[in-house]
Amino acid sequence: MRQATTLFDKLWAMHRIADSGDGAELLALDRVFLHERTGGVALKALAEENRSVRSPDRVWAIMDHVVSFREDRDRDESRSPGGEQFILETRQRAHAAGIGLIDTDDQRQGIVHVVTPELGLALPGMTIVCPDSHTCSLGALGALAWGIGSSQAEHAMATRSLRVQKPKQMRVCVDGVCSPDIGAKDVALHLIATHGAAGGNRCAIEFTGEAVSSMGVEERLTLCNMAVEFSAFTGVIAPDEATFRYIKGRKYSPQKEQWTQALDHWRALKTDAGAIFDHEISIRAQDVFPTVTWGTSPEEACPLDQDVPLDANPRALDYMGLKPGQCLSNLPIKGVFIGSCTNGRLSDLRAAAEVLRDRKVADGLRAVCVPGSRLVRKQAEAEGLDRVFKQAGFEWGAPACAMCFYAGGETFAPGDRVVSSTNRNFEGRQGPGVRTHLASPATVAASAVAGRITSARSVMGTA
Amino acid sequence: MRNTPITRFTGRAAPLMIDNIDTDQIIPSREIKSVGRDGLSDGLFAAWRYNDEQARHPNPDFILNKPGFAQAIVLLTGRNFGCGSSREHAVWTLKEYGIRAVVAGSFGEIFFDNCVRNGILPIIIDIKTVRKLAEHAGRDADNEITIDLEQQHLAMGDTGSGFAIGAYAKRLLLEGLDPIDLTLKDQSKIDAFEARDRRDRPWIYDGPV
Numbered sequence: 274m275r276q277a278t279t280l281f282d283k284l285w286a287m288h289r290i291a292d293s294g295d296g297a298e299l300l301a302l303d304r305v306f307l308h309e310r311t312g313g314v315a316l317k318a319l320a321e322e323n324r325s326v327r328s329p330d331r332v333w334a335i336m337d338h339v340v341s342f343r344e345d346r347d348r349d350e351s352r353s354p355g356g357e358q359f360i361l362e363t364r365q366r367a368h369a370a371g372i373g374l375i376d377t378d379d380q381r382q383g384i385v386h387v388v389t390p391e392l393g394l395a396l397p398g399m400t401i402v403c404p405d406s407h408t409c410s411l412g413a414l415g416a417l418a419w420g421i422g423s424s425q426a427e428h429a430m431a432t433r434s435l436r437v438q439k440p441k442q443m444r445v446c447v448d449g450v451c452s453p454d455i456g457a458k459d460v461a462l463h464l465i466a467t468h469g470a471a472g473g474n475r476c477a478i479e480f481t482g483e484a485v486s487s488m489g490v491e492e493r494l495t496l497c498n499m500a501v502e503f504s505a506f507t508g509v510i511a512p513d514e515a516t517f518r519y520i521k522g523r524k525y526s527p528q529k530e531q532w533t534q535a536l537d538h539w540r541a542l543k544t545d546a547g548a549i550f551d552h553e554i555s556i557r558a559q560d561v562f563p564t565v566t567w568g569t570s571p572e573e574a575c576p577l578d579q580d581v582p583l584d585a586n587p588r589a590l591d592y593m594g595l596k597p598g599q600c601l602s603n604l605p606i607k608g609v610f611i612g613s614c615t616n617g618r619l620s621d622l623r624a625a626a627e628v629l630r631d632r633k634v635a636d637g638l639r640a641v642c643v644p645g646s647r648l649v650r651k652q653a654e655a656e657g658l659d660r661v662f663k664q665a666g667f668e669w670g671a672p673a674c675a676m677c678f679y680a681g682g683e684t685f686a687p688g689d690r691v692v693s694s695t696n697r698n699f700e701g702r703q704g705p706g707v708r709t710h711l712a713s714p715a716t717v718a719a720s721a722v723a724g725r726i727t728s729a730r731s732v733m734g735t736a
Numbered sequence: 737m738r739n740t741p742i743t744r745f746t747g748r749a750a751p752l753m754i755d756n757i758d759t760d761q762i763i764p765s766r767e768i769k770s771v772g773r774d775g776l777s778d779g780l781f782a783a784w785r786y787n788d789e790q791a792r793h794p795n796p797d798f799i800l801n802k803p804g805f806a807q808a809i810v811l812l813t814g815r816n817f818g819c820g821s822s823r824e825h826a827v828w829t830l831k832e833y834g835i836r837a838v839v840a841g842s843f844g845e846i847f848f849d850n851c852v853r854n855g856i857l858p859i860i861i862d863i864k865t866v867r868k869l870a871e872h873a874g875r876d877a878d879n880e881i882t883i884d885l886e887q888q889h890l891a892m893g894d895t896g897s898g899f900a901i902g903a904y905a906k907r908l909l910l911e912g913l914d915p916i917d918l919t920l921k922d923q924s925k926i927d928a929f930e931a932r933d934r935r936d937r938p939w940i941y942d943g944p945v
């Protein structure tokens with residue numbers, strides 16, 4: 274009898290070229306994605322070493338990190354001083370290398386991890402690398418996707434392969450169903466808070482359980498996005514009918530006979546009964562509440578109606594301007610941000626808009642929403658969500674990473690307390706001295722309305 | 737061959753015993769001003785190293801600003817060093833500054849790999865031992881550390897420790913090899929894989945692009 278294997282084992286075996294000694298194996302790569310912030314560097318280095326991109330038609334560069342998010346930005350405009358040269362360099366190098374390019378003014382443009390699933394560039398069963406840590410998002414489709422460094426990106430482009438040590442495996446099962454106001458972000462923060470930011474232990478994590486299979490694909494992307502904040506090698510979710518519906522008909526998805534053929538292939542991508550994982554964790558959906566971070570690591574999080582722990586790390590509290598035992602809910606805030614590869618998709622904007630409809634953000638608060646891609650933005654506008662955001666007092670930006678990370682340029686002021694739908698609350702992540710609280714888009718929207726950290730439940734009166 | 741081979745060396749070590757130093761602390765985003773791998777070392781630990789980052793006023797309390805420690809070639813640090821963003825600039829910055837090895841309780845995974853391919857030796861040892869070394873190093877910049885990659889051993893004063901490192905990583909570091917050249921030796925295996933795979937999964941190779 275064949276040994277029971279995991280989804281991850283299958284993805285790995287399908288791409289294994291050779292044993293390359295020392296516990297590592299040479300894996301074939303199906304796609305390499307780049308963004309201008311790290312991709313331009315890799316393309317430049319490759320060219321300077323006189324190496325060529327081996328399969329340029331399977332490499333795509335997408336502009337997102339330092340691109341301006343001003344609504345009527347110019348083609349080369351960056352939000353950070355000196356950022357234009359990353360845009361120009363990447364454009365020029367991408368043309369020279371003959372790889373796919375989604376430029377700042379392209380109708381397909383947006384954050385790489387948002388764009389690649391929605392265009393069908395990322396598909397189940399693929400190996401995908403990108404010099405960006407949140408590449409793990411794409412595991413939500415049943416792909417084996419992970420973040421690499423620039424030199425590895427050079428290696429990936431020059432050889433269409435990477436030498437990788439097979440990671441240990443973990444299964445995270447989310448049992449039961451979440452209540453409707455709980456987002457995938459809350460689940461991720463709850464998991465990280467419960468098991469620590471190192472809890473993923475470099476494992477490839479398969480997310481399973483009723484709560485996961487009942488999530489839409491966009492929510493699964495959010496969950497897998499946070500896998501790297503849990504110190505996972507990557508996250509992966511078995512593709513199912515919801516995944517196939519999501520993919521079908523996308524711009525670069527397989528068509529006709531290839532679609533049927535691919536579908537057959539994808540249906541086999543799941544963990545066999547009895548397969549063994551190195552670690553198993555399970556959390557109960559009913560234990561997940563609207564969650565917010567209070568410190569400077571994503572593990573420093575708790576349900577927002579709870580207090581800052583008494584034994585909290587003093588360095589983090591000092592940075593965040595908080596005291597042990599202080600109540601999180603009702604903390605006054607100066608700004609909010611909705612966007613990023615974590616929570617910048619249509620379903621995220623819908624969840625926020627539901628809270629914002631016929632409401633206004635608190636006086637003196639800066640509220641910014643930047644859709645994750647032009648396609649998201651267009652769909653949101655078709656549903657009238659842009660009006661909801663604008664009428665509430667939000668800025669409505671042009672797709673980019675925007676205020677998810679600081680790269681010089683304009684941002685919130687030092688000391689400002691900000692609630693953000695992003696994935697990292699490290700010191701200075703959103704700007705020098707900016708105090709970031711991570712939360713779901715619904716919580717961010719509710720906090721914007723209240724001018725204080727609060728849940729959608731309390732703003733919408735269904736507490 | 738673009739890295740300097742590492743075999744055995746002796747030099748100064750700077751203790752920076754904080755856990756979870758992320759790549760943005762090593763080199764803040766705002767310090768990355770050009771598309772390239774150089775001109776970075778001024779920005780190393782900028783937020784801690786300068787009282788005024790713009791004017792580059794050194795913070796006298798920061799270890800690299802203390803007498804003798806600016807010449808450190810080894811960094812001693814806590815757990816999870818190099819976590820956070822995968823930006824390789826963190827490693828290039830350390831390399832340009834002159835750091836040849838980082839000794840830590842543990843490392844961010846991508847950071848660890850980036851070290852190896854860029855010719856910096858990342859050493860994981862028991863955190864208690866790192867603390868001992870750090871104490872010793874901190875007492876006097878002249879307390880030098882000796883690292884022997886061939887023997888997988890390090891020593892400073894009366895503290896010594898062996899360390900584990902994978903054979904591939906060791907070979908790259910010892911020989912200063914470029915991983916791409918090493919892989920291209922397996923070109924025929926890659927070609928054979930693709931020829932086979934193209935039949936099984938044609939949509940990967942000639943989809944509607």
Ligand code: SF4
Pocket residue numbers: 337338384386405407613614615673674677678695696
């Ligand atoms: S949105 Fe933020 S986390 Fe996502 S890729 Fe951009 S900078 Fe990174």
